Amino acid sequence: DGGITQSPKYLFRKEGQNVTLSCEQNLNHDAMYWYRQDPGQGLRLIYYSQIVNDFQKGDIAEGYSVSREKKESFPLTVTSAQKNPTAFYLCASSWTSGGKDEQFFGPGTRLTVL
Amino acid sequence: RKEVEQDPGPFNVPEGATVAFNCTYSNSASQSFFWYRQDCRKEPKLLMSVYSSGNEDGRFTAQLNRASQYISLLIRDSKLSDSATYLCVVIKRGSTLTFGKGTMLLVSP
Numbered sequence: 721d722g723g724i725t726q727s728p729k730y731l732f733r734k735e736g737q738n739v740t741l742s743c744e745q746n747l748n749h750d751a752m753y754w755y756r757q758d759p760g761q762g763l764r765l766i767y768y769s770q771i772v773n774d775f776q777k778g779d780i781a782e783g784y785s786v787s788r789e790k791k792e793s794f795p796l797t798v799t800s801a802q803k804n805p806t807a808f809y810l811c812a813s814s815w816t817s818g819g820k821d822e823q824f825f826g827p828g829t830r831l832t833v834l
Numbered sequence: 835r836k837e838v839e840q841d842p843g844p845f846n847v848p849e850g851a852t853v854a855f856n857c858t859y860s861n862s863a864s865q866s867f868f869w870y871r872q873d874c875r876k877e878p879k880l881l882m883s884v885y886s887s888g889n890e891d892g893r894f895t896a897q898l899n900r901a902s903q904y905i906s907l908l909i910r911d912s913k914l915s916d917s918a919t920y921l922c923v924v925i926k927r928g929s930t931l932t933f934g935k936g937t938m939l940l941v942s943p
Contacts, residue, residue: 753930760842762921762933763878778930810877822868823931825877 723747724826726811731831733805741796741829743811752794753812753823756780763810769794770816798831805833837861838924840934847941851912855937857922858904867898867905868923872936878921881907912941 724745733739745752751770755763765778769788783802788794794813798805809829814821839858847853859867867884882889884896884905895908905924909916922934 755933760935762838762935763931764933765930768930808875822880822883825879828877 724811724813724824726809726826726829728829729827731829733831733833735833736800738797738799739805739831741798741809741811741831743794743796743826744792745794745811745813745824745826746792747813747824748791749813749815749824750791751814751816751821752788753814754778754784754786754794754796755810755812757808757810757828766796805831807831837932838922838934840920840922840937842935842937844938844940847912847939849912849914849941849943851941852908852910853912853939854906854908855920855922855939856904856906857924857934857937858902859922859924859932860903861924861926862900862903863926864903864924866925867896868925868931869894869896869905869907870921870923870933872919872921874918878933881920909939912939914941914943917941 727742753768754766757763764780766784767786769775785797811826812823814823869881870878871881872878884898888897893910897906919936919938921936924932
């Protein structure tokens, strides 16, 4: 089945530790995205990538890093510099960026920093 | 004015009712519009795109009013399974998506 997978579903980390969230898609989409959602808030864009080996900062990139070494994969690292890392993290992909194409979302990772 | 604004609700309606949500956007250069549905603690899923001429998909009707800069979603004959948060999404030309905070709908028996 085609789709987007994120792992793990729940993640707990101690304050000050870096953590990497996985996102894989087998839809052959060029563009991939990372969002963060806080309770009662809309989705906010962290980073996005339009093509392999290229990515751009979104609205709230500080404290995060990404890589796009393969078309299928777009991992997100939450670094210790991120002041409020506890949130629901959603990965998405689309055929192209620029917004006309539907974005498909993965099931999300709930990160809790203790 | 925020880029995309929605009434957070919740909208409490009985089964069979008709309910409508609006979403206002601030940037007149906005090009594309969507409604996504998000169930509790799940990922958003596309409900429908919103076209200038308006579009209908079964019990759901989406409208766009460029002059007043808002889009709407009408749900007829509400079902219990329609209970969810409905996210308005707006895209400027060549830009990424901007999500509203969502409107919560609760359909009761």
